[in-house]
Amino acid sequence: MVRSPALATRAVHAGRDDLTDLGVHAVPLDLSTTYPARDSAAEAARLDVFATGEQPSGYPIYGRVANPTVQRFEAALAELEGCQAAVAFATGMAALSGCLLAAVAAGRPHVVGVRPLYGTSDHLLDSGLLGIRVSWVAAAGQVAAALRGDTGLVVVESPANPTLTEIDLSVLAADCGEVPLLVDNTFATPVLQRPAEHGARLVLHSATKFLGGHGDVMGGIVACDEDRARTLRQIRYATGAILHPLAGYLLLRGLATLPVRVRAASTTAAELADRLAAHPRVSAVHYPARRPGRPAGQLDGGGALVSFEVTGDARAVVSAVRLITPTVSLGSVDTLIQHPASLTHRILAAADRQASGISDRLLRMSVGLEDVEDLWTDLDQALTTHPEEGHP
């Protein structure tokens, strides 16, 4: 029996299988907005096919329909997630919007969301902007009771942002029955977790984070079966949220180093989580691999994010770091730290933040590729010098 290539191998070769036959080594970057053709009748016939969401062979007719460089990134991410297809969008939020519009278009505008979610995802669902009606639940076990006849989607993150709580996806997928389960896999990446193996029908990424990996490209992508991909392509074509070709190029390049980056950062994150747990100024550490009773066989290791609560003013720690970058976002080569209550989850009502475990003392750190001792030196000085409560 031929052994199928490991994920690390596929990350380097997926989406690039034809390059040798093309006689090139780097992926061709196609920036065309339009594709000339002399035979209008033939083009019209192809356009009809594209309009159904299918992707016939040959060049797309117009840059909003599809792009060859972006298609390579889509094929590669689909392969890594173990899905038939993937559809790339301009940002993670555009990708989520596409999934919500698909539910609305199917006449099922009710969505069940498990909190906490990424702050803007929470806002988009809560705002009703796209005609969505949301029911929030605080735990995956409450999803089944919240489903209705018009429920078109269940939306979860695992590990969740910013508390890093995990959901048993196989149990939840069974509870969802016919209703598609969307798992935002931004934090885990396909290196550590492949939600489709556990029954998720839609796997979403903010590609802006680990997939790009260098803090210099925005994108979103949804991996799913070909049926759902057709609908998402129709929506993307009509609403215009396609990924830029240069972003597709950079994201495909990012995938090649994704396994190495994520595993290295996770090893450092685990070590920092242990040291933080023993620090006198740290009152709690939230790190998946250190939690009892986690879902078995789902998230491989703990990931590159560590959240922790401090005894004094958490914002002062963000001000005091010197090597670590004080900023929102995550998944970059450098280590980033931010205060969720002030920034990423500011948009939530204070009561909803508290109910989701996002206290004012919580910090979220996305660990990068620096040396662990250098990171610890910086964290320790920032924690030790930050003012005690009452002496800001």
Ligand SMILES: *Cc1c(COP(=O)(O)O)cnc(C)c1O
């Ligand atoms: C950043 C992020 C998003 C939104 O992605 P953008 O690319 O910023 O639009 C969605 N979900 C999670 C978990 C994120 O971290």
